[in-house]
Amino acid sequence: xxxxxxxxxxxxxxxxxxxxxxxxxxxxxxxxxxxxxxxxxxxxxxxxxxxxxxxxxxxxxxxxxxxxxxxxxxxxxxxxxxxxxxxxxxxx
Numbered sequence: 190x191x192x193x194x195x196x197x198x199x200x201x202x203x204x205x206x207x208x209x210x211x212x213x214x215x216x217x218x219x220x221x222x223x224x225x226x227x228x229x230x231x232x233x234x235x236x237x238x239x240x241x242x243x244x245x246x247x248x249x250x251x252x253x254x255x256x257x258x259x260x261x262x263x264x265x266x267x268x269x270x271x272x273x274x275x276x277x278x279x280x281x
Contacts, residue, residue, distance in 0.1 A: 212274045213237040216266065223269050224262070228255075240276035242266070255280045 192200075199208070216237050221229035232255075234245040242263075246252050255262065259278045266275045 209237070209239070212270065215270070216242075216274070219269070223266055234281075237274065240274070242275045242278045243281065244278065245281045252280055 213236065216223070217235055220232075220235055224232070228251065231248045231251050232244050232246045234243065236243045244255060246255070255278075259280075263275045263278055267273050
């Protein structure tokens with residue numbers, strides 16, 4: 190069975206359970222690119238744990254907008270990563 194180095198590395202990271210932490214770090218690092226400057230500026234405590242993305246904001250209008258746009262945000266993040274990283278979003 191032929192396998193690329195990337196496939197082997199991904200299998201190792203998944204088996205070692207490092208992949209979720211790598212996804213969380215990458216999500217935090219690329220948050221502004223994914224959601225845009227305005228949303229990034231007013232969100233904090235972006236955490237990814239077992240497929241659940243937690244986002245905190247003190248701006249009521251933004252909180253409501255994020256609630257309504259959960260599906261689109263989830264789709265955008267998963268598309269950015271090329272795999273299903275986020276399964277659920279919690280806005281606090």
